[in-house]
Amino acid sequence: MVESRREAGAARAQDWGDLSDSDFPDFSELGDIEELGNQPDSLSQNPKKQVNSPESWKRKRRADASTPMEKFHLGCLWVTDLSAQSWCEQQMVYGKELPGFQSEEKTAVLSAGASIHLARELELHDLVNVHISTKEDAWAVKLLNILSMVPILQSGGTIREFPVFGEVEGVFLVGIIDELHYTSKGELELAELKTRKRPMMPLEAQKEKDRFQVSLYKCIFDAMVRGQVTSASLVRHMKLSPERLLGPPVQRHAQQGGFTVKSFGDLLDLTFLSLSLSDLPVIDALKIEYSHQETDSLLGTVMVVFEEEQVRDKLRHHLDYWTGLREPQGVDVKEAWKCRMCDYAAVCTWRQNGGTRMLTEEQHAKKMAK
Numbered sequence: 001m002v003e004s005r006r007e008a009g010a011a012r013a014q015d016w017g018d019l020s021d022s023d024f025p026d027f028s029e030l031g032d033i034e035e036l037g038n039q040p041d042s043l044s045q046n047p048k049k050q051v052n053s054p055e056s057w058k059r060k061r062r063a064d065a066s067t068p069m070e071k072f073h074l075g076c077l078w079v080t081d082l083s084a085q086s087w088c089e090q091q092m093v094y095g096k097e098l099p100g101f102q103s104e105e106k107t108a109v110l111s112a113g114a115s116i117h118l119a120r121e122l123e124l125h126d127l128v129n130v131h132i133s134t135k136e137d138a139w140a141v142k143l144l145n146i147l148s149m150v151p152i153l154q155s156g157g158t159i160r161e162f163p164v165f166g167e168v169e170g171v172f173l174v175g176i177i178d179e180l181h182y183t184s185k186g187e188l189e190l191a192e193l194k195t196r197k198r199p200m201m202p203l204e205a206q207k208e209k210d211r212f213q214v215s216l217y218k219c220i221f222d223a224m225v226r227g228q229v230t231s232a233s234l235v236r237h238m239k240l241s242p243e244r245l246l247g248p249p250v251q252r253h254a255q256q257g258g259f260t261v262k263s264f265g266d267l268l269d270l271t272f273l274s275l276s277l278s279d280l281p282v283i284d285a286l287k288i289e290y291s292h293q294e295t296d297s298l299l300g301t302v303m304v305v306f307e308e309e310q311v312r313d314k315l316r317h318h319l320d321y322w323t324g325l326r327e328p329q330g331v332d333v334k335e336a337w338k339c340r341m342c343d344y345a346a347v348c349t350w351r352q353n354g355g356t357r358m359l360t361e362e363q364h365a366k367k368m369a370k
């Protein structure tokens with residue numbers, strides 16, 4: 001097996017929100033959660049949770065006309081959004097509706113985690129900033145990164161920050177895999193690094209969220225190397241124009257990587273050809289490493305068993321919200337402790353209503369009469 005080597009300049013699009021999926025808060029450590037399970041909470045005080053019926057939601061949706069994907073102008077979903085959704089769907093929605101609400105503590109944890117990921121990325125390759133002018137330019141940068149990393153993986157090397165995308169269960173998903181490498185047994189292993197502010201392993205709820213995240217990466221990566229992701233699907237979902245000429249900085253960057261391309265379509269063809277000829281294997285193993293931010297010491301490693309059916313069931317449930325089939329839900333009574341570390345606790349209607357989004361008129365009348 002070939003040692004990992006430095007890539008000649010993976011690119012990062014300037015002005016493009018290329019947040020690594022790894023740069024995501026580890027919610028479970030943003031509060032003293034060991035003590036939270038025993039404390040009363042508005043959800044646990046009202047365990048008779050009643051969610052509006054799917055029918056009433058559908059009626060409301062018909063009145064609203066647009067699905068959440070349309071409302072938030074999303075052509076795709078980030079794996080991190082789905083992962084956040086599995087923590088608390090309502091919280092993820094508030095994050096979109098009320099950006100800038102994030103606590104300073106969470107922002108600091110995020111920023112420390114992002115710096116560690118960046119340092120690890122720089123161990124393997126330099127970063128080059130490429131000026132972009134269009135969304136085709138932005139996607140071109142992703143495709144050029146893929147083109148530069150595929151040969152390294154083919155020759156047994158290690159790659160970091162590998163972009164993945166593709167249609168899964170009818171919705172276009174995008175993400176960035178932290179690291180791919182081969183084990184001593186020759187298996188292709190995905191390694192996801194989670195940094196933690198406190199020197200202890202996360203609770204099960206956080207681990208569950210992380211398992212879902214890496215399992216989604218495997219679904220998307222495997223579909224890419226099996227030829228199940230098509231350029232037509234990328235163009236359709238992201239509303240891209242293959243005939244659009246790439247900006248001069250992107251063309252120059254491509255040239256430096258040995259690719260002569262003029263239009264976005266040229267690069268699309270090249271990338272999908274490279275993927276189909278690469279003969280890359282599917283991911284064999286999923287590993288999550290938890291490390292302490294301050295000391296950079298390893299806290300523990302979790303090997304994830306990929307259970308495709310469960311992952312797809314959960315994904316479909318999440319997508320039902322995005323495609324307008326149901327309303328968002330907050331946490332269940334048994335997970336009410338999550339509300340205590342939530343930036344939106346003061347405004348959350350789910351929490352205020354004791355685990356329901358809206359009270360029925362009858363319930364409301366009863367509440368007022370008390």
Ligand code: SF4
Pocket residue numbers: 088089090091092094330331338339340342343344345346348349350351
């Ligand atoms: S307060 Fe609780 S239910 Fe509401 S968004 Fe936050 S975690 Fe979710």
